Amino acid sequence: MYIDDIEGTDGRSLGLVVSRATVADIHERNLFSSIIDTSRGRDVAVSDEQSAAGSVPPATLACHGNPSRHDVARARRVPASTKPIMGKMFSDARLGKAVQFNDAAKAVDQIISTLDENPIALIEVTRLRSKDENSFLHSIGVSTLMIHFGRWLGHDPMAVRLLGVSGLVHDIGKMALPSSLLQKAGSLTGDELAQVRTHPSEGHALLARHGTMPNVVMEICLNHHERLDGTGYPRGIAQNEISKAVRIASICDVYDAMTTIRPYKRAWSPTEAFSSMFRSEGQFDRQLLWQFIQCLDHPGGP
Known part of the structure; x- marks a missing residue:
């Protein structure tokens, strides 16, 4: 198998892996996510038993599509x-300045x-992030999924x-x-959790203060942590x-958070994430969740 990139290693390529010692080293360091180049080595074979967790569809949840080396290189850019652009938006937000729609639209x-x-x-490249990139790349990851x-x-x-x-x-x-607070490793106290849970209202107030964002953007900012x-x-x-747009955002937000590394946990595989989301009765729109799985399973369209 040709390993082209590993999470949190700034584009490190291991090349063609032929040694059991290399595989053991990857497992020991808990390097959970990677990109393989199937044009230069073997693909990943996943058994039905490994992927059929709960009522989730089978193994193609690993996000097939076999991106070429060119596709991955372009995605990394x-x-x-x-x-x-994101740095300016985040900096302006910290200073209470306007977050401009046109700036965000350029990135989109x-x-x-x-x-x-x-x-x-x-989608796969945005999952390969180091802990200090998490806030920035989480935003790009959720945007990409949406x-x-x-x-x-x-x-x-x-x-x-x-x-x-x-x-x-x-x-x-x-x-x-x-x-x-955002980078804290370990459990949050009750007061800390309450503080974190102010961020939708804080964000909505910030965007409303300057009035440049469309209503759907405002609505998703305020409601993306609401549940059915x-x-x-x-x-x-x-x-x-809860609107359909917010339901879409909730699914994409949670999926990205689950499948990428955090200061306090390892990344989950797509199968683990979908299994957990399906077990969360009443949290997500189940029809949209099924469709979300399909969109990753068949990236070219329904």
């Missing part, structure tokens, strides 16, 4: 080229252009673009929180009070 246009070539390449899912659902280009912008700014309220059974936050709304 997206985080680098959007980082200055770059993501859309890359997704045109190979959607799975960019764009891809919106396209798969047949939304028109403007609606897809708005989903992408929403993904970029959905967590902008976290810029009002101490970085030490009313157990979410910050308002505890439920069912018909």
Whole structure:
């Protein structure tokens, strides 16, 4: 197998792996996510037993699509080229300045252009992040998933673009929180958890203060942690009070968080993430969740 990239290693390539000692070293260091180049080595064979967890569909949850070396290289340029834009947006938010729709839209246009070539390449590249990149790449990862899912659902280009912008700014309220809190390894205290749960309201207030963001972007920023059974936050709304756009955002946000490394946990595989999400009765729109699985399983469309 040819390993082209490993999470958190700044594009490190192991090349062709032929030694059991190399495989053992990967396992010992808990390097959970990687990109393989199937044109230069073997693909991953996943058994039905390994992937058929709960009621989740079989093994193709590993996000097939076999991105080429060119696709992966292009996908890697997206985080680098959007980082200055995202850095300015986050910095402006920390200072209480306006977060401009046009800035976010520029970054989204770059993501859309890359997704045109190979959607799975960019989705997989955004999962390969180091802990200090998490906030920045989580925003790009959620935006990428929302764009891809919106396209798969047949939304028109403007609606897809708005989903992408929403993904970029959905967590902008976290810029009002101490970085030490966001990067804390281990469990949060009750007071710390309550503070973290202010970020949707903080973000919505920040975006509303300047009035440049469309309503759907504002709505997703405020409601992306709400749940269908009313157990979410910050308002505890439920069912018909939660729009389809917010339901899409909730699925993409949780999936990205589960499948990438965090300061306090390892990354989960797609199968583990989907199994957990399906077991969370009342949390997510189950029809949309099934469709989300399909969109990653068949990246070219339904």
